[in-house]
Amino acid sequence: MTELIDPVDRKALDRVVADLEAAWNAGDGSAFGKPFSDNADFVTIRAEHFHGWDAIAGGHAAIFRTIYAQSVNHCTVESERLLRPDVALMHVRSVLDVPSGPLAGRHNAIFSMVLTRESPGWQIASFHNTVRPPSVPV
Amino acid sequence: MTELIDPVDRKALDRVVADLEAAWNAGDGSAFGKPFSDNADFVTIRAEHFHGWDAIAGGHAAIFRTIYAQSVNHCTVESERLLRPDVALMHVRSVLDVPSGPLAGRHNAIFSMVLTRESPGWQIASFHNTVRPPSVPV
Numbered sequence: 001m002t003e004l005i006d007p008v009d010r011k012a013l014d015r016v017v018a019d020l021e022a023a024w025n026a027g028d029g030s031a032f033g034k035p036f037s038d039n040a041d042f043v044t045i046r047a048e049h050f051h052g053w054d055a056i057a058g059g060h061a062a063i064f065r066t067i068y069a070q071s072v073n074h075c076t077v078e079s080e081r082l083l084r085p086d087v088a089l090m091h092v093r094s095v096l097d098v099p100s101g102p103l104a105g106r107h108n109a110i111f112s113m114v115l116t117r118e119s120p121g122w123q124i125a126s127f128h129n130t131v132r133p134p135s136v137p138v
Numbered sequence: 139m140t141e142l143i144d145p146v147d148r149k150a151l152d153r154v155v156a157d158l159e160a161a162w163n164a165g166d167g168s169a170f171g172k173p174f175s176d177n178a179d180f181v182t183i184r185a186e187h188f189h190g191w192d193a194i195a196g197g198h199a200a201i202f203r204t205i206y207a208q209s210v211n212h213c214t215v216e217s218e219r220l221l222r223p224d225v226a227l228m229h230v231r232s233v234l235d236v237p238s239g240p241l242a243g244r245h246n247a248i249f250s251m252v253l254t255r256e257s258p259g260w261q262i263a264s265f266h267n268t269v270r271p272p273s274v275p276v
Binding site: 044049079083086091108114116129130 | 179222
């Protein structure tokens with residue numbers, strides 16, 4: 001069962017992606033963590049599995065100070081659908097430019113997110129990210 | 139909101155993972171695709187995004203004949219929770235041993251799945267896989 005997304009929900013879901021992108025580009029770990037639920041699951045491109053808002057916000061604050069300092073992330077929503085009226089599935093392509101350090105260069109990735117509609121609005125319950133190997137065409 | 143999983147649902151969800159593992163180890167693409175919904179999303183370790191049963195079953199049939207021929211996959215459920223009474227989120231660790239070819243060796247990965255309860259039972263709506271780089275401890 002897949003439900004159509006009405007324009008209001010689509011706008012709110014796209015806003016979550018825009019907020020993540022803005023938080024990344026501001027190097028703001030706390031803002032990055034904000035759309036996540038307290039017990040969210042987060043799988044990194046290194047297959048690490050973090051749980052909860054604190055770990056997600058804190059982990060991002062750390063990488064924004066170090067390996068991804070001054071990096072610029074550009075996100076494009078590839079697909080979004082409702083699995084239930086209050087459960088959304090999104091797939092987002094990201095292009096990350098890292099200016100310096102061990103990861104300097106451009107990195108392409110795709111992340112999926114599952115969001116649930118809660119009283120404050122849509123919250124991310126699950127985030128999973130995979131980087132595209134250089135051998136795979138964009 | 140997270141709901142507890144009752145034993146019947148837990149058994150059914152764990153069975154989906156066991157079925158995927160058995161299908162992989164039998165090299166059976168059709169069986170591998172069976173638990174997926176018709177319009178499922180599938181993200182590979184190469185950040186490729188496939189849609190639908192046909193692409194998932196066909197793609198796996200192809201890799202079972204080639205790069206992953208005779209490989210053995212061992213899956214362990216790491217976590218599972220209900221996002222709604224009829225929507226489950228699972229995280230599964232996999233250890234894949236490939237006997238020969240360009241990918242010979244052991245590969246560790248984590249995949250997440252979102253499953254929805256449909257009339258035939260639990261079906262996979264979303265599957266996302268990330269391989270662990272050798273530099274990351276197990």
